[in-house]
Amino acid sequence: MEFRLIDRLQALTAQARDDVRLGIGDDAALLAVPDGQQLAVAIDTLVEGVHFPVGTAPADVGWKALAVNLSDLAAMGATPAWALLALTLPAQPADAQQARVDGLAEGFAQLARRHGVALVGGDTTRGPFVLSVAVHGFVPPGQALRREGARVGDLVFVTGTLGDAAAGLQRLAVADDPDEENRRAVLRERLNRPTPRVAAGLALRGRATACIDVSDGLLADLGHVCTASGVGAELEASTLPLSSALLGCCDKAAARDYALSGGDDYELCFTVAPARAGELQADLGRLGCGATRIGRIVAGAGVRVRGEDGAWRASGRAGWDHFPDETLPG
Amino acid sequence: MEFRLIDRLQALTAQARDDVRLGIGDDAALLAVPDGQQLAVAIDTLVEGVHFPVGTAPADVGWKALAVNLSDLAAMGATPAWALLALTLPAQPADAQQARVDGLAEGFAQLARRHGVALVGGDTTRGPFVLSVAVHGFVPPGQALRREGARVGDLVFVTGTLGDAAAGLQRLAVADDPDEENRRAVLRERLNRPTPRVAAGLALRGRATACIDVSDGLLADLGHVCTASGVGAELEASTLPLSSALLGCCDKAAARDYALSGGDDYELCFTVAPARAGELQADLGRLGCGATRIGRIVAGAGVRVRGEDGAWRASGRAGWDHFPDETLPG
Numbered sequence: 295m296e297f298r299l300i301d302r303l304q305a306l307t308a309q310a311r312d313d314v315r316l317g318i319g320d321d322a323a324l325l326a327v328p329d330g331q332q333l334a335v336a337i338d339t340l341v342e343g344v345h346f347p348v349g350t351a352p353a354d355v356g357w358k359a360l361a362v363n364l365s366d367l368a369a370m371g372a373t374p375a376w377a378l379l380a381l382t383l384p385a386q387p388a389d390a391q392q393a394r395v396d397g398l399a400e401g402f403a404q405l406a407r408r409h410g411v412a413l414v415g416g417d418t419t420r421g422p423f424v425l426s427v428a429v430h431g432f433v434p435p436g437q438a439l440r441r442e443g444a445r446v447g448d449l450v451f452v453t454g455t456l457g458d459a460a461a462g463l464q465r466l467a468v469a470d471d472p473d474e475e476n477r478r479a480v481l482r483e484r485l486n487r488p489t490p491r492v493a494a495g496l497a498l499r500g501r502a503t504a505c506i507d508v509s510d511g512l513l514a515d516l517g518h519v520c521t522a523s524g525v526g527a528e529l530e531a532s533t534l535p536l537s538s539a540l541l542g543c544c545d546k547a548a549a550r551d552y553a554l555s556g557g558d559d560y561e562l563c564f565t566v567a568p569a570r571a572g573e574l575q576a577d578l579g580r581l582g583c584g585a586t587r588i589g590r591i592v593a594g595a596g597v598r599v600r601g602e603d604g605a606w607r608a609s610g611r612a613g614w615d616h617f618p619d620e621t622l623p624g
Numbered sequence: 625m626e627f628r629l630i631d632r633l634q635a636l637t638a639q640a641r642d643d644v645r646l647g648i649g650d651d652a653a654l655l656a657v658p659d660g661q662q663l664a665v666a667i668d669t670l671v672e673g674v675h676f677p678v679g680t681a682p683a684d685v686g687w688k689a690l691a692v693n694l695s696d697l698a699a700m701g702a703t704p705a706w707a708l709l710a711l712t713l714p715a716q717p718a719d720a721q722q723a724r725v726d727g728l729a730e731g732f733a734q735l736a737r738r739h740g741v742a743l744v745g746g747d748t749t750r751g752p753f754v755l756s757v758a759v760h761g762f763v764p765p766g767q768a769l770r771r772e773g774a775r776v777g778d779l780v781f782v783t784g785t786l787g788d789a790a791a792g793l794q795r796l797a798v799a800d801d802p803d804e805e806n807r808r809a810v811l812r813e814r815l816n817r818p819t820p821r822v823a824a825g826l827a828l829r830g831r832a833t834a835c836i837d838v839s840d841g842l843l844a845d846l847g848h849v850c851t852a853s854g855v856g857a858e859l860e861a862s863t864l865p866l867s868s869a870l871l872g873c874c875d876k877a878a879a880r881d882y883a884l885s886g887g888d889d890y891e892l893c894f895t896v897a898p899a900r901a902g903e904l905q906a907d908l909g910r911l912g913c914g915a916t917r918i919g920r921i922v923a924g925a926g927v928r929v930r931g932e933d934g935a936w937r938a939s940g941r942a943g944w945d946h947f948p949d950e951t952l953p954g
Contacts, residue, residue, distance in 0.1 A: 319771075321697075322665055322702065322761070323666070324662045324700070326662055334652040334655075336653070337709070344712075366652050367652060369652075370651050372652065379667070380667050382669060382674075415758075424754050426747070426756035428667060428745075428758040433654065435645070506651060522650075
């Protein structure tokens with residue numbers, strides 16, 4: 295009975311887009327890509343108990359399922375347009391299921407409306423609680439932000455603050471201090487409702503030399519940029535952008551560990567030639583998305599971090615990963 | 625460690641397509657839709673134990689995950705181009721996981737190569753055994769096959785044979801008769817390796833008035849066409865195309881029930897004006913995909929079936945469905 299569930303989602307996410315020539319309800323949607331634009335497409339999955347804790351509010355799950363995908367489009371410098379949703383849900387009593395579906399739809403729709411994204415297709419079946427979202431965006435040919443363009447001498451920046459989501463995942467005893475509880479709520483909000491940096495990604499087009507979104511952790515993701523670009527990176531630990539909420543919940547060393555290796559930040563890490571850095575940073579600030587210089591691109595390979603004591607350490611921790619190495623095929 | 629798993633899939637499914645400007649490996653793929661073509665997109669999910677039995681060969685699962693999606697494109701008359709795969713897999717010992725991933729990739733790739741489909745994106749994470757595939761195809765504006773175009777007086781056709789997959793799902797005791805075992809193997813092959821009717825869908829473009837793929841069962845899916853078109857349909861039970869394998873495994877009444885209400889056929893059910901039916905049927909025959917006239921479109925609503933005794937029965941069974949009504953929200 296996929297149609298009725300998808301109908302509920304659709305009702306909340308309907309967007310009047312001229313480029314949707316046929317929306318949900320037939321065997322496939324029919325879409326018109328604007329002349330002179332390439333299509334950017336990505337797919338990402340959230341699994342209950344793996345990507346979000348059991349008991350997460352359905353509205354947060356709906357938001358996050360779209361957010362992590364829009365973050366991929368942002369990292370390419372693409373303008374979001376359309377989404378597909380594949381949802382499997384366990385059997386539940388009717389009222390519990392209705393509440394869950396309504397929540398999912400509400401959270402998904404809130405973010406979809408913010409970015410003018412139309413839900414154009416879906417599939418809902420019985421199964422474990424898993425959501426896969428595919429997103430489609432537009433980017434002019436040759437202007438997409440790639441991972442492979444970082445050059446020796448480029449500066450490394452990151453938007454927003456790092457480590458909040460990873461810290462928000464920690465289950466801590468209730469604090470006596472209401473301020474402490476407030477800080478933790480901020481961190482959980484960062485975990486559950488990540489902000490895809492779509493406008494920042496568009497501002498980076500034609501200016502950043504490489505870009506990636508920080509989903510697996512800064513060291514891991516910047517490592518991907520270095521590998522793709524054939525370069526290394528040096529970071530200054532003292533420059534990592536840490537939120538006051540994070541610093542209020544743990545000491546500075548722990549906060550930096552979260553920032554370097556924690557996942558789920560969905561900030562953009564990008565590289566830019568020094569001559570263009572100042573203007574770009576100012577433009578991002580005007581968009582309400584500050585960016586912080588955290589290091590530079592060097593010859594070599596891998597990412598290393600210099601502590602405040604001046605000692606370098608190589609990245610041993612590679613961010614968290616859903617498939618531990620020991621279970622990998624091949 | 626999604627990249628290594630996706631790499632394995634990619635190695636087997638790589639297609640040299642000029643329209644893939646950037647494939648797997650960055651935050652999103654970059655794709656060029658040909659000038660003058662609309663994009664047809666669909667997404668479908670397979671869940672272990674729901675859409676395929678536990679123990680199904682991984683290669684069959686990989687094939688079927690793509691096949692059910694290509695069937696949606698076929699039903700729109702679209703030419704397949706690109707696919708995205710979201711795969712969640714439970715933890716397993718390394719050798720078992722390698723065998724499963726290799727099998728999935730092999731089956732997926734066999735069908736992808738047959739239709740020139742490039743895998744352009746993927747996401748692999750730990751979780752239950754669930755596959756979501758999104759597919760993209762091209763169709764000239766105004767030429768897509770829709771559900772809403774059936775008109776009173778049109779003839780109803782279906783490609784291939786019906787009911788085989790549903791019968792193949794039955795777990796029967798081993799037969800003494802080797803011919804019986806062979807027939808059952810044919811039915812299981814129809815269940816596990818459905819053939820998306822892509823060439824037939826292209827041949828129907830501009831000729832069929834409506835089209836749908838038979839995934840939930842003929843009565844249910846033709847019912848969708850009738851609802852979308854504001855018409856009814858009358859079928860003749862005696863004309864339902866039944867395979868010799870099916871008729872060799874059950875009596876004719878049971879075979880017709882499978883054909884009317886069984887799911888997973890992935891044949892195309894379409895309507896066509898009588899004046900165009902003969903030539904179209906001949907063209908489909910030349911494509912190696914015979915089509916059988918099974919009824920006609922009438923004024924009214926719903927689907928009814930006339931038995932060989934001349935008595936009509938309305939469609940009470942609406943095909944199988946993953947969400948039983950009693951658990952539905954709203």
